[in-house]
Amino acid sequence: MISVWHFLSVAAVLFALGLIGFLTRRNLITMFLSAELMIQGVVLNLLAFARFHANLSGQAFGLFVIAVAACEAGLAMALIIAMYRRTKSLDSSVWQNLRETGVPATIDPDALIQPPLELADDPKLPAAGKKPQEVAGV
Amino acid sequence: MSSTALALTVLATLLASTILTPLLAQLRLSRYAHFPAILGFAIASVLSLFMLRDVFLLGPAGTTPGLSLDLSGTYPFFDLNLKESPTVWFHAGLLKVTFSLAIDPLSAIMLATVTFVATWIAVFSSGYMHGEDGYTRFFTIMCLFVFCMCLLVLADNFFLLLAGWEGVGLCSYLLVGYYYAKPSAAAAARKAFLVTRLGDVGFVLGIFLLWSAGGYHTDLSAIFAHIQQHSASHGTLTAACLLLFCGAVGKSAQLPLYVWLPDAMEGPTPVSALIHAATMVTAGVYLLARCAPLFVQVPYVQIYICATGGLTAIFAAFIALTQTDLKRILAYSTVSQLGYMFMALGTVGAITPSIAVAAAIFHLFTHAFFKALLFLGSGSVMHAMGGVIDIRKFSGLRKLMPVTHITFLIGCAALAGLPLLSGFWSKDQILDSLHHAGEHSLHYRVLYEGVFLVALLTAGLTAFYTFRAYFLTFWGEERIPEEAGHHAHESPRVMRVPLIVLAVGAVIVGLAVESFTRHGFSKFLATTPAIQMANKTYEREHNVRSQSSPHFNWKVAGMGTTAALLGLAAAFALYRRGEMVAVPAILKPAHGLSLNKGYVDEIFQGIIVKPAEIAATGTRQFDGLLDSLARFVAFIPRLFAAFLRPLQNGLVQFYALGMVLGLAVFAFFIVFKVSR
Numbered sequence: 001m002i003s004v005w006h007f008l009s010v011a012a013v014l015f016a017l018g019l020i021g022f023l024t025r026r027n028l029i030t031m032f033l034s035a036e037l038m039i040q041g042v043v044l045n046l047l048a049f050a051r052f053h054a055n056l057s058g059q060a061f062g063l064f065v066i067a068v069a070a071c072e073a074g075l076a077m078a079l080i081i082a083m084y085r086r087t088k089s090l091d092s093s094v095w096q097n098l099r100e101t102g103v104p105a106t107i108d109p110d111a112l113i114q115p116p117l118e119l120a121d122d123p124k125l126p127a128a129g130k131k132p133q134e135v136a137g138v
Numbered sequence: 139m140s141s142t143a144l145a146l147t148v149l150a151t152l153l154a155s156t157i158l159t160p161l162l163a164q165l166r167l168s169r170y171a172h173f174p175a176i177l178g179f180a181i182a183s184v185l186s187l188f189m190l191r192d193v194f195l196l197g198p199a200g201t202t203p204g205l206s207l208d209l210s211g212t213y214p215f216f217d218l219n220l221k222e223s224p225t226v227w228f229h230a231g232l233l234k235v236t237f238s239l240a241i242d243p244l245s246a247i248m249l250a251t252v253t254f255v256a257t258w259i260a261v262f263s264s265g266y267m268h269g270e271d272g273y274t275r276f277f278t279i280m281c282l283f284v285f286c287m288c289l290l291v292l293a294d295n296f297f298l299l300l301a302g303w304e305g306v307g308l309c310s311y312l313l314v315g316y317y318y319a320k321p322s323a324a325a326a327a328r329k330a331f332l333v334t335r336l337g338d339v340g341f342v343l344g345i346f347l348l349w350s351a352g353g354y355h356t357d358l359s360a361i362f363a364h365i366q367q368h369s370a371s372h373g374t375l376t377a378a379c380l381l382l383f384c385g386a387v388g389k390s391a392q393l394p395l396y397v398w399l400p401d402a403m404e405g406p407t408p409v410s411a412l413i414h415a416a417t418m419v420t421a422g423v424y425l426l427a428r429c430a431p432l433f434v435q436v437p438y439v440q441i442y443i444c445a446t447g448g449l450t451a452i453f454a455a456f457i458a459l460t461q462t463d464l465k466r467i468l469a470y471s472t473v474s475q476l477g478y479m480f481m482a483l484g485t486v487g488a489i490t491p492s493i494a495v496a497a498a499i500f501h502l503f504t505h506a507f508f509k510a511l512l513f514l515g516s517g518s519v520m521h522a523m524g525g526v527i528d529i530r531k532f533s534g535l536r537k538l539m540p541v542t543h544i545t546f547l548i549g550c551a552a553l554a555g556l557p558l559l560s561g562f563w564s565k566d567q568i569l570d571s572l573h574h575a576g577e578h579s580l581h582y583r584v585l586y587e588g589v590f591l592v593a594l595l596t597a598g599l600t601a602f603y604t605f606r607a608y609f610l611t612f613w614g615e616e617r618i619p620e621e622a623g624h625h626a627h628e629s630p631r632v633m634r635v636p637l638i639v640l641a642v643g644a645v646i647v648g649l650a651v652e653s654f655t656r657h658g659f660s661k662f663l664a665t666t667p668a669i670q671m672a673n674k675t676y677e678r679e680h681n682v683r684s685q686s687s688p689h690f691n692w693k694v695a696g697m698g699t700t701a702a703l704l705g706l707a708a709a710f711a712l713y714r715r716g717e718m719v720a721v722p723a724i725l726k727p728a729h730g731l732s733l734n735k736g737y738v739d740e741i742f743q744g745i746i747v748k749p750a751e752i753a754a755t756g757t758r759q760f761d762g763l764l765d766s767l768a769r770f771v772a773f774i775p776r777l778f779a780a781f782l783r784p785l786q787n788g789l790v791q792f793y794a795l796g797m798v799l800g801l802a803v804f805a806f807f808i809v810f811k812v813s814r
Contacts (some may be wrong), residue, residue, distance in 0.1 A: 019798060022791075022794055023791055023795055023798065024791075031790075053254045092791065093326055093790075093791075095788070096789050097791070098788045099786050099788030099789075100783045100786035100787075100788075102783065103784050103786060103787055105781055106787055106788075106789055133656065
């Protein structure tokens with residue numbers, strides 16, 4: 001029998017994964033995906049309790065959150081694209097110049113050496129698999 | 139139109155020109171900026187002549203009707219109604235200030251003089267100021283000045299009068315500083331403003347004292363009537379009169395506050411003619427004349443006024459003897475002539491008030507003509523000499539500038555008081571008043587006799603320095619300074635015509651209104667309600683009948699003329715060659731004293747300006763101390779903040795971590811503390 005505890009533990013795992021992802025990754029898109037993960041964890045909580053209490057208000061609220069999350073995703077992507085166009089980078093630490101005046105900039109002591117890539121106007125996610133080989137003569 | 143309506147139209151016309159002139163600059167018509175001014179002044183002048191006629195035929199106008207504006211929701215939305223009582227400007231508690239005008243012979247004469255002289259000076263300025271930067275600015279301020287002056291003259295309310303009084307002060311400041319890029323002009327403007335302000339403080343205090351002593355009225359006529367009925371305490375009245383006199387001293391450049399007037403000559407010459415000779419500086423005289431019903435009750439203040447006038451007259455004349463700047467000579471002569479007017483006002487109460495006031499106002503009237511003429515003449519000379527006004531640098535201009543020469547000569551003769559010219563009649567009346575006061579005053583005969591002698595001596599000195607300036611400028615061999623170049627010439631017609639008009643005025647006004655046995659001016663002026671009131675007080679206190687008009691005294695006239703002729707003869711003997719003469723050794727100290735303006739500026743510098751500067755420096759230091767204390771207090775929070783500032787490092791993840799840790803603490807607290 002699947003009890004409310006099972007739901008809650010899945011939700012907690014989702015939330016924790018999202019949290020860890022948000023704190024450790026510096027790619028803006030990945031950070032945003034992690035934040036979404038946290039939201040979904042919370043929504044799962046709502047649904048679980050709705051089922052547990054056998055009323056629909058939690059379900060309705062869950063739908064509502066999903067709709068809002070969709071809007072938020074659109075907004076966030078627009079912001080990320082705008083930020084990318086200014087700095088040609090998806091790294092969130094590039095934007096640290098909003099710090100208090102007089103505080104020295106934080107420098108990553110062992111930064112990743114990024115291969116020079118042709119910077120497009122808009123950000124592109126890394127390729128999902130190997131680039132198809134070109135077949136000679138085609 | 140009734141005389142009140144005429145007066146209001148005069149004010150409205152002048153205000154309209156003031157607003158219209160700067161609009162021309164906006165339309166890029168600056169070249170025609172003189173049109174609204176000249177047209178406005180001319181219309182005002184004609185209207186004020188009509189008003190003078192109305193007042194002459196029908197007598198003074200009563201209370202000024204007011205307007206009330208009723209707003210409503212239906213067409214035509216507003217309704218203007220004529221009321222019996224004057225419109226209220228503002229009121230607060232017991233203080234109620236109304237727009238009430240005094241339409242009587244005194245104000246009518248002043249209004250006509252101001253607007254008439256202003257018209258011709260505006261015509262002159264359109265030639266003199268041609269091509270100057272700020273042509274529009276000049277005429278705008280001129281219009282505003284004449285408006286304020288007319289307001290001052292027409293006001294029957296102390297606060298309305300004060301508004302005009304401060305307005306003319308402001309315009310004077312703006313016009314003296316017309317060449318504001320020149321440091322000396324800017325300094326002169328500041329000096330003029332600050333020194334007159336010193337007098338104005340007294341004036342305002344005096345107004346409030348009279349307001350509280352005069353039954354909380356602000357209308358002059360109401361205050362006079364109230365004080366007449368419920369005799370105020372002598373102390374209050376003395377203090378109030380002295381304070382009013384203090385304002386007059388500042389505005390009318392009397393000892394010791396005359397120092398701003400000679401410096402005010404930094405302004406353009408037409409300004410000197412209009413503001414610092416013919417109109418504004420006479421405001422103090424006008425104020426004292428209007429307040430005659432108060433001053434007649436305090437004879438010891440009168441003594442003080444008379445003595446101040448006498449000292450100023452002789453001292454300024456003494457300084458004028460050796461000055462070499464043509465405009466400054468005229469400025470000192472203005473101070474000296476104002477002193478004459480105050481001498482006459484000082485005899486109010488010792489003799490019939492109407493006669494003393496008439497003497498002062500008549501001198502004011504004639505002085506406006508011949509002094510404006512002299513200033514415009516000097517402006518004409520300055521125009522031709524390329525801006526040089528030092529009489530040592532040019533001479534023998536009589537062939538070069540015939541019209542200026544003749545008109546200047548007429549002005550000089552009038553100022554010196556040569557017989558039959560306007561200055562003669564008015565100066566004679568003042569001398570006569572003083573002489574009369576010396577014979578008939580109740581307590582202070584010796585003093586009045588002394589002042590009479592001072593006035594006679596001043597008459598001689600006046601003739602001497604006036605003709606010294608005249609001979610040095612127009613006689614001898616022709617010399618022209620380099621600055622004039624080769625085009626030294628008689629001024630254009632637009633400048634000559636005002637000279638001629640004013641010269642004609644300077645010749646005939648005295649003869650026309652106040653010669654030998656005809657005393658039209660004095661009799662007309664005596665019908666002013668305020669002066670009538672002063673006469674009544676005089677009759678009651680001295681238990682005599684007041685004299686209806688002055689009578690021409692051949693002895694006094696002879697003495698005055700002799701003094702003037704002696705001065706003229708001395709000037710002719712010394713300066714007819716148009717060159718400066720060496721000063722004999724015995725007169726060297728006196729000459730130095732006069733040349734250095736009696737060291738008054740230096741004394742003021744030493745006893746007022748320097749201590750003020752020291753006090754200001756001390757205050758500045760103290761202010762700095764307070765500032766550093768405040769900065770120290772503000773520094774303490776910054777010091778603590780220095781520990782917290784590194785937390786704001788701009789990294790999103792760092793902030794997120796902070797939130798997570800905070801949330802963790804919060805959750806820990808709830809789980810392990812609250813739920814137990």
